[in-house]
Amino acid sequence: MTEHVYSAPRDWTRVHPVSPLLGGWAFFGLLAAYLIHQRLPDWVDGGDETFAFFDRFPLLGLIVAAFLGFLVAISVSVWQWRRTTYRIGDDAVYLRQGIVTQQQRQARLDRLQAVDVVQPLLARIFGFAALNIQVAGGDKSGVELKFLRLGDAEALRNEILALAAGARDTRDDAAPGQAPGDAPGVATGAAPASAPRLRDLGAHLSERADALSRPDDILHGTERVRTAVAATEERPVYSVPPGRLFGSILLSGATFTLLTMLLIGGIATLFFNVDVLGGLVAAVGTSLVAGVTAIAGLLGIFWTRFNGGFNFAAGISADGLRLRHGLTETRRQTVPPGRVAAIRLHQPLLWRAKDWWRVTINVAGYGNSNESVSVLHPVATRDEALRAVWLVLPDLGDPDPAGTLGRAMSGVGEEGGFLTSPDAARRLDPFQWRFRGVRATDRALLIRRGRWERELFVVPHERTQSLGLTQGPLRRSLGLANVEVHSTQGPVKPVAAHLALEDARVLLDAQAERAREGRRHQTPEQWMRAVGLHG
């Protein structure tokens, strides 16, 4: 049995050779098969004697089409795999890819925002993982390596995090005289210096069979694999029991909508003798696709929440915040300290009785694209919500952080030093004007809103990008203004609405000053250097 030895790929390296089989080939293969099959009848059923053979076996056409489809999809994947190479340097991760146009991308480690180990279902069963390296710099600026052996992916992640933290690689196996940035295109045709080989696969698979005999660990995402570079020690902070997640989904707005629709349908049927069921069947019958899409869309909302939040667990380590979640596709996120730009705590109306909160964050690299990566806690109790905020901001800069946050989550009026909307706001915002509140601690700005459903924004001062003061004609006539805190791209968009103009002006100036002060003391990008752990 050949032992697979991991070494940090300082030379151009290909991702694992089984990658083409783990990718989206099944989907694209089916799509291609479908398209081919759709085209078939034109010449198959055209009365052409040559193809009369297919008329006798209608399924044969489909099988041939499927085979061709998969063949095309896999060849393209293999070709892509051959053209994809990566390596890591002390300052960046480099990726070269592309069939027609070769593209080289580098993810600078001093701009690192998050590193995710993602395992779709198939990859998870066979012990592979994709590594997503997110850097600041707009959409699509990150590097995605798929797929690597799970152990390699974790080792690479740990090494990248160590490098980004400012701990230079001190092992002596990093070859000397290595040029840090090869010119793109020079080595395009050349074989990569090192590559995981297919013959290691046997060893990997036998190891895997061993792991599969303990399916519980895989199911719960707590699988331990050998990694050459150990992860920094992690302390668990909270986890979400599946029961609560399920309950939170049942109590969501989507359920409410569904029940309302059923109720309306029921009333219409019983009291007004409208044949709702018949109508529905007729409507769905006319377009199966539309019916399936509608159902899938509705179930999709539940499914996304459930799938993304399943087995959600968070922990803290020297590398930063660690999140782990997912039912079919598991995702292990590591967000280094100081990368979270804003936090939003939201309590929908139906969650009030349970006092549950959904906590979302802005991390520059994640962008707007995918909501599932921006969740810090899918359904938190009040205590866990406080801990979630603590994960991001260990020091809230307030003598009584729990009390202040508590009042920020469900307070009224000026109690606790909150700046609230003036009486004039009552006419514009009759229900929640007294529930709006803004308060700055030494480290963060808290913005509260909501009477029935509640919302709280927490923005660390040093992460504030810019500030805005806005006023339309309506607010102007009432002497009100909004203060916007511009955060990085993401689902959290903090606004302090309906403040008295004078208060808003003072807040804007004070907040600009606090942000200035915060920037002066902010965590450096290389967080280990900040505390002098590595020189």
Next chain:
Amino acid sequence: MSWYENAQAPWIYVSRRLITARLVSLWITMGVLILVGTAAAVLGSLFWLLLLPAAAVIAGLWGTFLVFRQVTAHAWAEGDEDLMVKRGRMFRSVTVVPYGRMQFVDVKAGPLDRALGIATVQLHTASPGTDASIAGVPADEAARLRDRLTTRGEARLSGL
């Protein structure tokens, strides 16, 4: 009159030539509408179609009024640590952008802007919400402003 007085630096109002630039593009659009509407009404003898040029004239006059009001309210100020941009009269806003948050600066000028010698300077931060574009900066001033912003940004550069 200013609704937000900053203590840091005086407001610098943008060039009045921006009024010309905006009016020209506004009335080109309206002119096309007026011409097409009138031609269609006269040629087709459909006189209710004259409503189109009439609406275009009214929209154009309203737009002209807005352009005057907006351009004369558009200003920027370079503080010690932040750039401030002020805009609008009816829907008014002030944006405060710290130099250290600046990711890059754009200077844009279309053909009309170039003919009038003005340009748009836009400051980008890591936030999509930052609306820090200054239209109608005199071209030579725009280049100087860009250089100043870049220098200050580099001096105070911090991460995200």
